[in-house]
Amino acid sequence: MSDILWPEGFIPGFTDNFASNEIIVSGLSAAEIWPLLAIPARWPDYYPNAADVEIHGGKGPELDLGDSFFFRTFGFPVPARVVECVPPVPGQPARIAWHGWSGEPGAADRLDVHHAWLVEDLAAGRVRILTQETQNGAPAQALAATVPNPMINGHQDWLNGLVAAARSAQG
Numbered sequence: 469m470s471d472i473l474w475p476e477g478f479i480p481g482f483t484d485n486f487a488s489n490e491i492i493v494s495g496l497s498a499a500e501i502w503p504l505l506a507i508p509a510r511w512p513d514y515y516p517n518a519a520d521v522e523i524h525g526g527k528g529p530e531l532d533l534g535d536s537f538f539f540r541t542f543g544f545p546v547p548a549r550v551v552e553c554v555p556p557v558p559g560q561p562a563r564i565a566w567h568g569w570s571g572e573p574g575a576a577d578r579l580d581v582h583h584a585w586l587v588e589d590l591a592a593g594r595v596r597i598l599t600q601e602t603q604n605g606a607p608a609q610a611l612a613a614t615v616p617n618p619m620i621n622g623h624q625d626w627l628n629g630l631v632a633a634a635r636s637a638q639g
Contacts (some may be wrong), residue, residue: 487619514629
């Protein structure tokens with residue numbers, strides 16, 4: 469199976485917090501998952517931890533490489549920029565990732581994240597959805613020390629909602 473591509477400074481094991489969630493389900497494809505993930509205006513419909521989503525510069529509705537956008541999640545206002553965007557094609561996993569931040573550079577409350585998704589068709593009509601996020605900064609250290617880890621639980625809710633929305637769209 470494929471894995472996430474990490475930029476320098478955000479490699480798991482060398483960051484302040486790391487969350488990894490994955491789900492494999494049958495009866496769905498990467499092509500059915502992609503629009504629910506790549507069109508952020510849809511996130512609040514199936515993931516209650518995403519709000520106030522907007523893509524800047526008149527872009528959208530689907531995210532593309534280099535797009536800047538904003539959303540609120542986990543109590544943080546998060547401006548973000550898409551740093552990887554590969555829609556699904558047969559034989560290749562779909563990938564989308566963004567660098568997001570909260571707070572001013574150098575501030576004690578600064579949080580920097582790399583949130584990556586991989587959506588991969590598997591044999592026998594299954595799809596694998598992997599989401600991983602690394603974080604740096606004091607807020608990330610606090611999240612990592614929280615039990616249970618809110619990132620793990622929140623991202624699992626995102627995955628479950630994404631699958632439910634895709635199944636609902638099938639009719």
